[in-house]
Amino acid sequence: MTTAALPFPANQPKGYEWFDAEAEFDERVHLQLEAPEHIRTLKEFGYSDEVIATKASPVAVSSPFRILSEEGAAVLLSVARRLRQHATSCERIDNLVRGGCYRSRFLRDLCTNASLTQLMCDIYQTDVAPHTMPLQLGHMNFSPNDLSKAVDKWHYDTLPLDIVMMVTDPNKIAGGRFEYFVGTKEEMAELAKQGKTPPVSRVVAPEFNGAGYAIALHGNMVVHRGGPLEKAAERISMVNGYVSTLPNVDDQQRHSQLRAVDDPEVLYTEWAKHAAWRGRERLNSLLQEMDFTSDRKQIASQLKEAIEDVNLAIAEISDDNVASIDHFEK
Ligand SMILES: [Fe+2]
Known part of the structure; x- marks a missing residue:
């Protein structure tokens, strides 16, 4: 069952205006949801049962599946082209747009759509909701200015779960393939320490039938990346984030890294609201589950755990040092 974690904010942040003359999102016209044929688990990637048990989902990755109809894909491409004027750059990605859901109602309504979210619950085999932070919805990557650069370097995400959607048709482009490493983050960190990228034999580039x-x-x-283009081309992908609605799994966020890329007018408020949501859900769970006991250490530790995301957010938001955005390439 899908549950909204937090409602999309009613007000826009300073500097964000809605696009005019935009198609209104209609799931009957714009969606064509199909289930993926294959699912690969974290276990297959080398993670232990103990680690998997604490994460949002036991799923690692699915095979490509259809989300948008032809008409939906055409509208999303036009939205992405309009958003491109707001592109920024960071150490990991040459051209990206964040906060598009505060500009395009179509993108907002697609990214928060309940039918799509339900499909994601089925795929992830758990209850998920569109990410609590709209900056983590509808993220767009565009072709790099420098063709020698990967679209998005080898990395793992600052959020738990997401879909990576092709906005342009990857079959009409040379290179720029989405790729993932069949292995753990720890293995990748070891490789990177030796100056290596993932061995070709353990890299998978899924075949997408087209845009959408x-x-x-x-x-x-x-660990994944958007590979380099072989020839200059328009290459756009969209990443939409999800969170587990279960309060006691790991948060799996690295919000502090977003300081290197996101608009401070938006980021800190979204970050604080996410932490408040996590704290609320975990305190609620504690209220329901706490038993009588004289074990005061256990009681104190349960309370401490329930608000650990809030305390972490306070410490990280107060920190004056801006982190860089991590990746595994030099
Ligand atoms: Fe990513």
Whole structure:
């Protein structure tokens, strides 16, 4: 069952205006949801049962599946082209747009659509909701200015779960393939220490049938990238984030890294609201589950755990040092 974690904010942040003359999102016209044929688990990637048990989902990645109809894909492409004027750059990605859901109602309504979210619950085999932070919805990657650069370097995500959708047809482009490493983050860190990228034998580049197809990804656990283009071309992909609605799994967020890329007018408020939501859900769970006991250490530790995301957010938001955005390439 899908549950909204937090409602989309009623007000826009400073500097964001809605696009005019935009098609209104209609799931009967714009969606063509199909289930993926294959699911790969974190276990297959080398993670232990103990680690998997604490994460949002046991799923690592799905095979490509259809999300948008032809008409839906055409509208999303036109939205992405309009958003491109707001592109920024960071150490990991040459051209990206964040906060598009505060500008395009079509993108907002697609990214928060209940039918799509229900499909994601089925794929992830757990209850998920569109990410609590709209900056983590409808993220767009565009072709790099420098063709020698990967569209998005080898990394794992700053959020637990996401879909990676092709906005342009990857079959009409040379290179720029989405790729993932069949292995753990720890293995990748070891490789990177030796100056290596993942061995070709353990890299998978899924075949997408066209624009509007996507894969489901446990982005925080699966190392992946958008490969370099072989020839200059328009290459756009869209990443939409999800969170587990279960209060006691790991948060799997690395919000502090977003300081290197996101608009401070938006980021800190969204970050604080996410932490408040996590704290609320965990305190609620504690209220329901706490038993009588004289074990005061256990009681104190349960309370401490329930608000650990709030305390972490306070510490990280107060920190004056801006983190860089991590990746595994030099
Ligand atoms: Fe990613």
